[in-house]
Amino acid sequence: MLGFDYGTSNCSVAIMNDGKPQIIPLADENNQCANTITSTLYAPDRDIISHWLLQRLNTKQKIIYSNERGLQLQKAQRALRELSADGIATNIVFGQAALNKYLEDPEEGYYIKSPKSFLGASGLAPLQIQLFEDIVAAMMSNVKVLAEAQLQKELNQTVIGRPINFQGLHGEESNKQAMTLLTNAAKRVGFKDIEFQYEPVAAGFEFESKLNKETRVLVVDIGGGTSDCSMLLMGPTLSNNLERNENILSHSGVRVAGNDFDIQLALKGIMPSLGMNSLLKSGKPIPIASFYQALAINNINEQTEFYSNKNRRELVQLSQDAQEKDLIMRLIKVHDHKLSYQLVNAAEQAKITLSKQNQQTIKLDDITENLSTQVNLETLRLANKRTLNSIGQLIQSAVAQAQCQPEVIFVTGGSAKSPVLHNFIQQQMPNIPVVIGDHFGSVTSGLARWAEKIFQ
Numbered sequence: 017m018l019g020f021d022y023g024t025s026n027c028s029v030a031i032m033n034d035g036k037p038q039i040i041p042l043a044d045e046n047n048q049c050a051n052t053i054t055s056t057l058y059a060p061d062r063d064i065i066s067h068w069l070l071q072r073l074n075t076k077q078k079i080i081y082s083n084e085r086g087l088q089l090q091k092a093q094r095a096l097r098e099l100s101a102d103g104i105a106t107n108i109v110f111g112q113a114a115l116n117k118y119l120e121d122p123e124e125g126y127y128i129k130s131p132k133s134f135l136g137a138s139g140l141a142p143l144q145i146q147l148f149e150d151i152v153a154a155m156m157s158n159v160k161v162l163a164e165a166q167l168q169k170e171l172n173q174t175v176i177g178r179p180i181n182f183q184g185l186h187g188e189e190s191n192k193q194a195m196t197l198l199t200n201a202a203k204r205v206g207f208k209d210i211e212f213q214y215e216p217v218a219a220g221f222e223f224e225s226k227l228n229k230e231t232r233v234l235v236v237d238i239g240g241g242t243s244d245c246s247m248l249l250m251g252p253t254l255s256n257n258l259e260r261n262e263n264i265l266s267h268s269g270v271r272v273a274g275n276d277f278d279i280q281l282a283l284k285g286i287m288p289s290l291g292m293n294s295l296l297k298s299g300k301p302i303p304i305a306s307f308y309q310a311l312a313i314n315n316i317n318e319q320t321e322f323y324s325n326k327n328r329r330e331l332v333q334l335s336q337d338a339q340e341k342d343l344i345m346r347l348i349k350v351h352d353h354k355l356s357y358q359l360v361n362a363a364e365q366a367k368i369t370l371s372k373q374n375q376q377t378i379k380l381d382d383i384t385e386n387l388s389t390q391v392n393l394e395t396l397r398l399a400n401k402r403t404l405n406s407i408g409q410l411i412q413s414a415v416a417q418a419q420c421q422p423e424v425i426f427v428t429g430g431s432a433k434s435p436v437l438h439n440f441i442q443q444q445m446p447n448i449p450v451v452i453g454d455h456f457g458s459v460t461s462g463l464a465r466w467a468e469k470i471f472q
Contacts, residue, residue: 017471018163018174019463020156021215022198024132025240025274025430026052026456027155029163030464037222037461042111042162052456053159055130055240057151058114060104062126065150067092068108069204072157077204085146110158115361122354129357130275131155133241133314135197136182136190144316145197153201160205173209175467176202177218177459179242180269211470215239216246217264218462219428223453224250225465232265234414234422234448236407236441237459238429241314243407244269245414247422258469266417272406274431275360277396279311282363284399285391286378287311290350291343302338306331310350313360323351346383358382366391371433397436404440411444421448428453 019030019037028051030037039051059065066088073081082089099106109117118127131151134140140148164171181187182194195212202210216235223233230251237244247265254263283292292307306327312318321327328351335344350356362378369376370393380387397404415421425448431437433455442450454461 017464017467018171019177019218019460019465019467020159020174020202021177021218021460021463022132022152022156022159023052023055023177023239023459024130024242026054027159028052028456028460029159030457030460031167032464032468037457037464039457039460040163040166042159043165053111053162054115055132055155056112056114056118057108057110057128057131057155058117059108059126060099060106060124061095062147063088063091063095064099064106065092065108065126065147065154067096069150069154069157072161073204074206077206081204085150088146088150108154110155118357119361122358127357130240130314132182133271133275134316135194137316138190139317145193149197149201149204152197153204156201156207157205160207170206172207173467173471174202174207175211175213175218175463175470177215177463178212179215179239180244180246180267181242181271209471211467213463213466214244214246214267215459216244216267217248217260218460218466219426219453219458220246220248220250221255221462221465222458223426223451223462224248224252224255227251230254232418232420232423234411234425236411236425236427236429236432238273238407238427238431238437240274240430242269242271243273243410243429245410247414247418247420256469265420266414268410268413268417270406270410272403272410274364274429275314276403277367277400277431277434277437278360278364279313280399280403281367281391281396282311282359283307285366285389285395286359286363286380289343289380289387289389290346290383291338291340294343295339296337297339298337302334302344306334306347310347310356311360313356319356322356323354327351346387349383353382355382367396367434370396371435393436396434400436404437407437408440408444411441421445424448425450426453426458427451428455428458430455 021028030039042053066085096106182190216237219237220235233248233250235246245268249263287307294302309318309322331348335341338344366376366378375392378389
Protein backbone atom coordinates (compact mmCIF):
# COMPACT_ATOMS: atom_id res chain seq x y z
CA MET A 17 0.00 0.00 0.00
CA LEU A 18 1.93 2.93 -1.35
CA GLY A 19 1.36 6.65 -1.24
CA PHE A 20 2.76 8.03 -4.51
CA ASP A 21 3.30 11.76 -4.99
CA TYR A 22 3.97 12.03 -8.71
CA GLY A 23 4.83 15.70 -8.52
CA THR A 24 5.60 18.34 -11.11
CA SER A 25 9.02 19.01 -9.58
CA ASN A 26 9.69 15.87 -7.52
CA CYS A 27 8.44 12.34 -7.00
CA SER A 28 8.31 10.59 -3.65
CA VAL A 29 6.64 7.53 -2.14
CA ALA A 30 5.75 6.36 1.36
CA ILE A 31 4.25 3.43 3.23
CA MET A 32 2.78 3.16 6.71
CA ASN A 33 5.05 1.55 9.31
CA ASP A 34 3.72 0.97 12.84
CA GLY A 35 1.07 3.63 12.39
CA LYS A 36 3.44 6.27 11.00
CA PRO A 37 4.29 7.26 7.44
CA GLN A 38 7.72 6.19 6.25
CA ILE A 39 9.16 8.00 3.23
CA ILE A 40 11.01 5.46 1.09
CA PRO A 41 14.54 6.57 0.14
CA LEU A 42 15.09 6.42 -3.62
CA ALA A 43 18.64 5.60 -4.72
CA ASP A 44 20.10 7.26 -7.79
CA GLU A 45 22.58 5.71 -10.23
CA ASN A 46 25.40 6.44 -7.78
CA ASN A 47 23.49 4.64 -4.98
CA GLN A 48 22.95 7.90 -3.15
CA CYS A 49 19.57 7.94 -1.45
CA ALA A 50 17.18 10.84 -1.08
CA ASN A 51 13.55 11.17 -0.11
CA THR A 52 12.65 12.62 -3.51
CA ILE A 53 13.71 12.24 -7.11
CA THR A 54 13.29 15.18 -9.43
CA SER A 55 10.65 14.72 -12.13
CA THR A 56 13.06 14.67 -15.04
CA LEU A 57 14.02 12.20 -17.76
CA TYR A 58 16.88 12.12 -20.25
CA ALA A 59 17.12 9.81 -23.25
CA PRO A 60 19.80 9.95 -25.95
CA ASP A 61 16.89 9.79 -28.41
CA ARG A 62 13.20 10.35 -27.67
CA ASP A 63 12.15 7.36 -29.78
CA ILE A 64 13.89 4.82 -27.53
CA ILE A 65 11.65 5.56 -24.53
CA SER A 66 9.08 3.04 -25.79
CA HIS A 67 11.75 0.33 -26.09
CA TRP A 68 13.09 1.05 -22.57
CA LEU A 69 9.58 0.82 -21.15
CA LEU A 70 8.74 -2.40 -23.03
CA GLN A 71 11.73 -4.18 -21.46
CA ARG A 72 10.37 -3.44 -17.98
CA LEU A 73 6.79 -4.60 -18.40
CA ASN A 74 5.36 -7.94 -17.30
CA THR A 75 4.39 -10.50 -19.92
CA LYS A 76 0.74 -9.45 -20.15
CA GLN A 77 1.54 -5.75 -20.43
CA LYS A 78 4.28 -6.42 -23.00
CA ILE A 79 1.72 -7.99 -25.34
CA ILE A 80 -0.76 -5.14 -24.85
CA TYR A 81 1.92 -2.47 -25.21
CA SER A 82 3.46 -4.04 -28.33
CA ASN A 83 0.07 -4.03 -30.03
CA GLU A 84 -0.60 -0.41 -29.06
CA ARG A 85 2.84 1.00 -29.86
CA GLY A 86 3.91 -0.89 -32.98
CA LEU A 87 4.94 2.24 -34.89
CA GLN A 88 6.83 3.73 -31.94
CA LEU A 89 8.68 0.48 -31.31
CA GLN A 90 9.76 0.30 -34.95
CA LYS A 91 11.14 3.83 -34.70
CA ALA A 92 12.84 2.84 -31.43
CA GLN A 93 14.70 0.00 -33.14
CA ARG A 94 15.97 2.35 -35.85
CA ALA A 95 17.07 4.87 -33.23
CA LEU A 96 18.86 2.19 -31.21
CA ARG A 97 20.77 1.01 -34.28
CA GLU A 98 21.85 4.56 -35.10
CA LEU A 99 22.94 5.25 -31.54
CA SER A 100 24.92 2.00 -31.39
CA ALA A 101 26.58 2.76 -34.70
CA ASP A 102 27.65 6.15 -33.33
CA GLY A 103 28.91 4.59 -30.09
CA ILE A 104 26.34 6.42 -27.96
CA ALA A 105 25.02 4.75 -24.79
CA THR A 106 21.31 3.90 -25.03
CA ASN A 107 20.33 4.02 -21.37
CA ILE A 108 17.65 6.37 -20.00
CA VAL A 109 18.29 8.21 -16.73
CA PHE A 110 16.10 10.09 -14.29
CA GLY A 111 16.31 12.75 -11.61
CA GLN A 112 19.52 14.67 -11.05
CA ALA A 113 21.37 12.31 -13.40
CA ALA A 114 18.99 13.37 -16.19
CA LEU A 115 19.68 17.05 -15.55
CA ASN A 116 23.42 16.39 -15.49
CA LYS A 117 23.26 14.63 -18.87
CA TYR A 118 21.30 17.52 -20.36
CA LEU A 119 23.72 20.11 -18.97
CA GLU A 120 26.67 18.23 -20.49
CA ASP A 121 25.35 18.96 -23.98
CA PRO A 122 21.94 20.67 -24.26
CA GLU A 123 21.90 20.25 -28.04
CA GLU A 124 22.00 16.45 -27.87
CA GLY A 125 19.47 13.95 -26.60
CA TYR A 126 15.95 14.40 -25.28
CA TYR A 127 15.40 16.02 -21.90
CA ILE A 128 12.06 16.69 -20.25
CA LYS A 129 11.34 18.31 -16.92
CA SER A 130 7.96 18.29 -15.17
CA PRO A 131 5.89 16.30 -17.69
CA LYS A 132 2.99 16.58 -15.23
CA SER A 133 2.73 20.20 -16.37
CA PHE A 134 1.53 18.98 -19.77
CA LEU A 135 -1.12 16.56 -18.53
CA GLY A 136 -4.54 17.72 -19.58
CA ALA A 137 -3.15 20.26 -22.04
CA SER A 138 -5.46 21.12 -24.91
CA GLY A 139 -4.62 20.49 -28.53
CA LEU A 140 -2.42 17.44 -27.96
CA ALA A 141 -2.39 14.97 -30.85
CA PRO A 142 -2.91 11.26 -30.03
CA LEU A 143 0.78 10.51 -30.58
CA GLN A 144 1.72 13.31 -28.16
CA ILE A 145 -0.63 11.89 -25.52
CA GLN A 146 0.93 8.46 -26.02
CA LEU A 147 4.41 9.96 -25.64
CA PHE A 148 3.50 11.65 -22.37
CA GLU A 149 1.86 8.47 -21.13
CA ASP A 150 5.09 6.57 -21.87
CA ILE A 151 7.22 9.23 -20.15
CA VAL A 152 5.01 9.12 -17.06
CA ALA A 153 5.04 5.31 -17.10
CA ALA A 154 8.84 5.25 -17.40
CA MET A 155 9.17 7.61 -14.42
CA MET A 156 6.65 5.62 -12.38
CA SER A 157 8.42 2.37 -13.26
CA ASN A 158 11.75 3.79 -12.14
CA VAL A 159 10.32 4.97 -8.80
CA LYS A 160 8.42 1.71 -8.25
CA VAL A 161 11.51 -0.42 -8.90
CA LEU A 162 13.63 1.73 -6.56
CA ALA A 163 11.01 1.53 -3.80
CA GLU A 164 10.58 -2.23 -4.19
CA ALA A 165 14.35 -2.66 -3.97
CA GLN A 166 14.37 -0.75 -0.68
CA LEU A 167 11.42 -2.66 0.79
CA GLN A 168 12.26 -6.05 -0.75
CA LYS A 169 8.65 -6.65 -1.75
CA GLU A 170 6.30 -6.04 -4.65
CA LEU A 171 4.06 -2.99 -4.52
CA ASN A 172 0.76 -3.27 -6.37
CA GLN A 173 -1.63 -0.95 -4.50
CA THR A 174 -1.22 2.80 -4.61
CA VAL A 175 -2.93 6.10 -3.91
CA ILE A 176 -1.60 8.74 -6.30
CA GLY A 177 -1.86 12.44 -5.54
CA ARG A 178 -3.62 14.77 -7.95
CA PRO A 179 -4.12 18.54 -8.06
CA ILE A 180 -7.57 20.10 -7.92
CA ASN A 181 -7.14 21.09 -11.58
CA PHE A 182 -4.38 19.94 -13.92
CA GLN A 183 -5.04 22.65 -16.52
CA GLY A 184 -7.28 25.67 -16.30
CA LEU A 185 -8.44 25.97 -19.92
CA HIS A 186 -10.93 23.13 -20.26
CA GLY A 187 -11.83 22.23 -16.68
CA GLU A 188 -13.11 18.72 -16.20
CA GLU A 189 -12.28 17.70 -19.77
CA SER A 190 -8.60 18.42 -19.05
CA ASN A 191 -8.79 16.70 -15.67
CA LYS A 192 -10.33 13.59 -17.24
CA GLN A 193 -7.60 13.41 -19.88
CA ALA A 194 -4.87 13.75 -17.24
CA MET A 195 -6.44 11.18 -14.91
CA THR A 196 -6.84 8.67 -17.73
CA LEU A 197 -3.20 9.10 -18.69
CA LEU A 198 -1.99 8.66 -15.11
CA THR A 199 -4.19 5.60 -14.58
CA ASN A 200 -3.00 3.96 -17.82
CA ALA A 201 0.63 4.61 -16.90
CA ALA A 202 0.22 3.21 -13.37
CA LYS A 203 -1.52 0.07 -14.64
CA ARG A 204 1.12 -0.34 -17.30
CA VAL A 205 3.96 -0.55 -14.76
CA GLY A 206 2.24 -3.08 -12.51
CA PHE A 207 -0.04 -1.30 -10.06
CA LYS A 208 -3.25 -3.35 -9.79
CA ASP A 209 -5.28 -1.22 -7.37
CA ILE A 210 -5.09 2.49 -8.10
CA GLU A 211 -6.87 5.32 -6.31
CA PHE A 212 -6.40 9.07 -6.34
CA GLN A 213 -6.58 11.73 -3.65
CA TYR A 214 -6.42 15.50 -3.89
CA GLU A 215 -2.94 16.65 -2.90
CA PRO A 216 -4.05 19.36 -0.42
CA VAL A 217 -6.44 16.88 1.23
CA ALA A 218 -3.59 14.37 1.55
CA ALA A 219 -1.40 17.05 3.13
CA GLY A 220 -4.31 17.79 5.47
CA PHE A 221 -4.42 14.14 6.58
CA GLU A 222 -0.78 14.40 7.65
CA PHE A 223 -1.42 17.66 9.53
CA GLU A 224 -4.50 16.12 11.14
CA SER A 225 -2.35 13.51 12.89
CA LYS A 226 -0.91 16.32 15.03
CA LEU A 227 -4.23 17.91 16.03
CA ASN A 228 -5.77 17.34 19.45
CA LYS A 229 -9.16 18.94 18.71
CA GLU A 230 -11.53 19.52 15.81
CA THR A 231 -10.11 22.36 13.71
CA ARG A 232 -10.92 24.17 10.47
CA VAL A 233 -7.72 23.94 8.45
CA LEU A 234 -6.96 25.82 5.23
CA VAL A 235 -4.36 23.76 3.40
CA VAL A 236 -2.31 25.77 0.88
CA ASP A 237 -0.24 23.48 -1.32
CA ILE A 238 2.16 25.37 -3.61
CA GLY A 239 3.66 22.71 -5.85
CA GLY A 240 5.82 22.92 -8.93
CA GLY A 241 3.01 23.13 -11.47
CA THR A 242 -0.21 23.85 -9.58
CA SER A 243 -1.34 25.65 -6.46
CA ASP A 244 -4.25 24.15 -4.55
CA CYS A 245 -6.28 25.10 -1.50
CA SER A 246 -8.69 23.00 0.53
CA MET A 247 -10.68 24.05 3.58
CA LEU A 248 -10.96 20.95 5.74
CA LEU A 249 -12.63 20.07 9.00
CA MET A 250 -10.08 17.87 10.77
CA GLY A 251 -9.41 16.37 14.15
CA PRO A 252 -8.71 13.17 16.12
CA THR A 253 -12.37 12.09 16.23
CA LEU A 254 -12.63 12.38 12.44
CA SER A 255 -9.33 10.86 11.37
CA ASN A 256 -10.51 7.23 11.34
CA ASN A 257 -13.52 7.89 9.11
CA LEU A 258 -13.41 6.34 5.65
CA GLU A 259 -15.93 8.83 4.33
CA ARG A 260 -14.46 12.33 4.55
CA ASN A 261 -16.37 14.19 1.84
CA GLU A 262 -18.51 16.06 4.36
CA ASN A 263 -15.33 17.29 6.06
CA ILE A 264 -14.10 18.89 2.82
CA LEU A 265 -15.62 22.35 2.97
CA SER A 266 -14.13 23.77 -0.24
CA HIS A 267 -11.54 23.36 -2.99
CA SER A 268 -9.78 25.74 -5.34
CA GLY A 269 -6.86 25.20 -7.68
CA VAL A 270 -4.96 26.96 -10.46
CA ARG A 271 -2.09 26.12 -12.78
CA VAL A 272 0.24 28.64 -11.16
CA ALA A 273 3.08 27.52 -8.91
CA GLY A 274 6.81 26.95 -8.54
CA ASN A 275 7.58 26.70 -12.25
CA ASP A 276 5.96 30.10 -12.72
CA PHE A 277 8.12 31.58 -9.96
CA ASP A 278 11.21 30.28 -11.79
CA ILE A 279 10.09 31.51 -15.20
CA GLN A 280 9.08 34.95 -13.93
CA LEU A 281 12.37 35.32 -12.03
CA ALA A 282 14.24 34.40 -15.21
CA LEU A 283 12.24 36.98 -17.16
CA LYS A 284 12.95 39.72 -14.62
CA GLY A 285 16.48 38.76 -13.62
CA ILE A 286 18.04 37.11 -16.67
CA MET A 287 16.33 38.20 -19.86
CA PRO A 288 17.39 41.88 -19.69
CA SER A 289 20.92 40.56 -20.25
CA LEU A 290 19.63 38.95 -23.46
CA GLY A 291 17.96 42.12 -24.78
CA MET A 292 14.60 42.20 -23.05
CA ASN A 293 13.55 45.81 -22.29
CA SER A 294 16.13 47.15 -24.77
CA LEU A 295 15.22 49.33 -27.76
CA LEU A 296 14.97 49.08 -31.51
CA LYS A 297 16.85 51.59 -33.67
CA SER A 298 13.50 53.29 -34.17
CA GLY A 299 13.34 53.97 -30.42
CA LYS A 300 10.48 51.54 -29.85
CA PRO A 301 10.83 48.73 -27.28
CA ILE A 302 11.97 45.29 -28.41
CA PRO A 303 8.98 42.86 -28.76
CA ILE A 304 8.93 40.53 -25.75
CA ALA A 305 7.16 37.44 -27.14
CA SER A 306 10.35 35.48 -27.91
CA PHE A 307 11.80 36.15 -24.45
CA TYR A 308 8.76 34.59 -22.84
CA GLN A 309 8.63 31.70 -25.34
CA ALA A 310 12.27 30.89 -24.65
CA LEU A 311 11.45 30.28 -20.99
CA ALA A 312 8.01 28.65 -21.32
CA ILE A 313 9.26 25.12 -20.65
CA ASN A 314 5.79 24.15 -19.37
CA ASN A 315 4.06 25.16 -22.62
CA ILE A 316 4.57 22.95 -25.68
CA ASN A 317 3.14 25.43 -28.15
CA GLU A 318 5.30 28.34 -26.95
CA GLN A 319 8.47 26.24 -27.01
CA THR A 320 7.65 24.92 -30.47
CA GLU A 321 7.21 28.48 -31.70
CA PHE A 322 10.47 29.68 -30.15
CA TYR A 323 12.54 26.85 -31.64
CA SER A 324 10.98 27.09 -35.10
CA ASN A 325 13.12 28.10 -38.10
CA LYS A 326 10.69 30.91 -38.77
CA ASN A 327 11.34 32.39 -35.33
CA ARG A 328 15.10 32.17 -35.81
CA ARG A 329 14.83 34.18 -39.00
CA GLU A 330 12.76 36.76 -37.15
CA LEU A 331 15.31 36.90 -34.32
CA VAL A 332 18.12 37.52 -36.84
CA GLN A 333 16.09 40.36 -38.32
CA LEU A 334 15.39 41.65 -34.82
CA SER A 335 19.12 41.74 -34.08
CA GLN A 336 19.63 43.86 -37.20
CA ASP A 337 16.92 46.28 -36.06
CA ALA A 338 18.10 46.46 -32.43
CA GLN A 339 20.19 49.24 -30.94
CA GLU A 340 22.20 46.58 -29.06
CA LYS A 341 22.66 43.75 -31.54
CA ASP A 342 24.95 41.74 -29.25
CA LEU A 343 22.18 41.33 -26.68
CA ILE A 344 19.79 39.79 -29.21
CA MET A 345 22.59 37.53 -30.45
CA ARG A 346 22.59 36.05 -26.94
CA LEU A 347 18.92 35.15 -27.37
CA ILE A 348 19.73 33.57 -30.72
CA LYS A 349 22.35 31.47 -28.96
CA VAL A 350 19.64 30.21 -26.59
CA HIS A 351 17.70 29.15 -29.67
CA ASP A 352 20.64 27.53 -31.45
CA HIS A 353 21.93 25.63 -28.43
CA LYS A 354 18.54 24.78 -26.89
CA LEU A 355 19.29 26.49 -23.59
CA SER A 356 15.75 27.06 -22.29
CA TYR A 357 16.08 24.56 -19.46
CA GLN A 358 19.50 25.97 -18.61
CA LEU A 359 18.03 29.43 -18.02
CA VAL A 360 15.02 28.26 -16.03
CA ASN A 361 17.19 25.93 -13.96
CA ALA A 362 19.54 28.83 -13.17
CA ALA A 363 16.55 30.88 -11.98
CA GLU A 364 15.23 27.94 -9.96
CA GLN A 365 18.55 27.48 -8.18
CA ALA A 366 18.64 31.22 -7.43
CA LYS A 367 15.09 31.03 -6.03
CA ILE A 368 16.12 28.15 -3.75
CA THR A 369 19.17 30.09 -2.54
CA LEU A 370 16.99 33.15 -1.89
CA SER A 371 15.06 31.13 0.68
CA LYS A 372 18.25 31.31 2.78
CA GLN A 373 19.85 34.61 1.83
CA ASN A 374 18.81 37.98 0.42
CA GLN A 375 20.88 38.08 -2.76
CA GLN A 376 22.27 35.70 -5.35
CA THR A 377 24.47 35.89 -8.45
CA ILE A 378 23.26 33.99 -11.51
CA LYS A 379 26.16 33.00 -13.74
CA LEU A 380 25.41 32.91 -17.47
CA ASP A 381 28.70 31.61 -18.88
CA ASP A 382 26.77 29.28 -21.22
CA ILE A 383 25.49 32.40 -22.97
CA THR A 384 28.58 34.61 -22.83
CA GLU A 385 31.81 34.08 -20.92
CA ASN A 386 31.88 35.94 -17.58
CA LEU A 387 28.28 37.10 -17.98
CA SER A 388 26.29 37.21 -14.74
CA THR A 389 23.36 39.00 -13.14
CA GLN A 390 22.28 39.78 -9.59
CA VAL A 391 18.85 38.96 -8.14
CA ASN A 392 17.47 39.43 -4.64
CA LEU A 393 14.28 38.83 -2.68
CA GLU A 394 12.76 42.03 -3.99
CA THR A 395 13.49 40.90 -7.57
CA LEU A 396 11.67 37.66 -6.82
CA ARG A 397 8.71 39.46 -5.26
CA LEU A 398 8.34 42.02 -8.06
CA ALA A 399 8.78 39.38 -10.77
CA ASN A 400 5.99 37.31 -9.28
CA LYS A 401 3.52 40.00 -8.34
CA ARG A 402 0.86 38.53 -10.63
CA THR A 403 1.67 34.98 -9.54
CA LEU A 404 1.31 35.93 -5.89
CA ASN A 405 -1.97 37.71 -6.61
CA SER A 406 -3.27 34.54 -8.28
CA ILE A 407 -2.42 32.56 -5.17
CA GLY A 408 -4.11 35.22 -3.03
CA GLN A 409 -7.28 34.91 -5.13
CA LEU A 410 -7.07 31.15 -4.75
CA ILE A 411 -7.00 31.46 -0.96
CA GLN A 412 -9.89 33.91 -0.90
CA SER A 413 -11.92 31.67 -3.22
CA ALA A 414 -11.50 28.66 -0.93
CA VAL A 415 -12.55 30.72 2.11
CA ALA A 416 -15.55 32.20 0.28
CA GLN A 417 -16.75 28.77 -0.88
CA ALA A 418 -16.43 27.35 2.63
CA GLN A 419 -18.36 30.33 4.07
CA CYS A 420 -16.19 30.27 7.16
CA GLN A 421 -12.75 31.39 8.32
CA PRO A 422 -9.94 28.91 8.97
CA GLU A 423 -8.54 28.50 12.44
CA VAL A 424 -5.10 27.65 11.06
CA ILE A 425 -3.37 27.81 7.66
CA PHE A 426 -1.18 24.82 6.80
CA VAL A 427 1.28 25.55 3.99
CA THR A 428 3.17 22.85 2.11
CA GLY A 429 4.93 22.33 -1.23
CA GLY A 430 8.47 23.10 -2.35
CA SER A 431 7.79 26.74 -3.17
CA ALA A 432 6.52 27.31 0.37
CA LYS A 433 10.18 27.58 1.42
CA SER A 434 10.36 31.07 -0.04
CA PRO A 435 10.03 33.86 2.54
CA VAL A 436 8.39 35.93 -0.22
CA LEU A 437 5.55 33.41 -0.43
CA HIS A 438 5.34 32.83 3.32
CA ASN A 439 5.07 36.54 4.05
CA PHE A 440 2.47 36.98 1.31
CA ILE A 441 0.25 34.21 2.69
CA GLN A 442 0.49 35.62 6.20
CA GLN A 443 -0.55 39.04 4.87
CA GLN A 444 -3.68 37.50 3.34
CA MET A 445 -4.96 36.56 6.79
CA PRO A 446 -2.85 38.40 9.36
CA ASN A 447 -4.78 37.10 12.37
CA ILE A 448 -4.67 33.40 11.44
CA PRO A 449 -1.65 31.31 12.51
CA VAL A 450 0.39 29.89 9.61
CA VAL A 451 2.07 26.50 10.03
CA ILE A 452 4.74 25.43 7.53
CA GLY A 453 4.74 21.69 6.88
CA ASP A 454 7.30 19.32 5.43
CA HIS A 455 7.81 20.99 2.06
CA PHE A 456 8.17 17.75 0.12
CA GLY A 457 6.83 15.11 2.50
CA SER A 458 3.42 16.21 3.75
CA VAL A 459 1.48 15.16 0.65
CA THR A 460 3.35 11.87 0.34
CA SER A 461 2.80 10.99 4.00
CA GLY A 462 -0.88 11.85 3.78
CA LEU A 463 -1.27 9.67 0.69
CA ALA A 464 0.27 6.76 2.59
CA ARG A 465 -2.18 7.32 5.48
CA TRP A 466 -5.10 7.28 3.05
CA ALA A 467 -3.77 4.17 1.25
CA GLU A 468 -3.67 2.26 4.53
CA LYS A 469 -7.30 3.16 5.23
CA ILE A 470 -8.84 2.34 1.87
CA PHE A 471 -6.82 -0.79 1.09
CA GLN A 472 -7.32 -2.48 4.47
